[in-house]
Amino acid sequence: MLPLKTFLLFFLTALAELIGCFLPLLWLQSRGPVWLLLPAALSLAVFVWLLSLHPVASGRVYAAYGGVYVAAALGWLWLVDGIRPSPWDLAGAALVLVGSGVIMLAGRS
Template sequence: MLVLKTFSLFIITALAEIIGCYLPYLWLKKGGSAWLLLPAAVSLAVFAWLLSLHPTAAGRVYAAYGGVYIFVALIWLWLVDGIRPSTWDIVGVGVALTGMAIIMFAPR
């Protein structure tokens, strides 16, 4: 249960971060409205709050979160940008998620 809860929280956290960064990208690069910055700021604040919900040391959470971020970013690449991840992208995600699991769930 801990593994599923941790992984799910990391996925939601990654979505908050990606949305918080994607909205300014739309404004800066795609001619979107400056009003996109308001939900972007809220999304980034939610991202920071979500990271604080993990019961372990902040540095460990940040390090492990990076692996899940890579996973979610490649799903975003596929679903939002319309670019299918390469075999090497998938291999890299496997390595990153293995690192996340070692960092978060190794016996202490």
């Protein structure tokens, strides 16, 4: 159950980071009002807090989280930007998710 919980936490973390970066982009591209910076800042604060919930070494958490972020960003590309990921995008996401699994699930001495 712990790997599933970790993955879900990573996914929520990625969502918070994507929202926190997307909203300022909307404002910078003049596609959204300046007040979007407030929920963006809140979302980035939630992102940092979610990363802090993992009890293992921060470098390992960041490395494993990176793979989940890549996969979530490709989902964002499809759902928000309306661009369907290519088979190469999906293959790359699968590779980084396997790498994230190796980092998080490997035994430690």
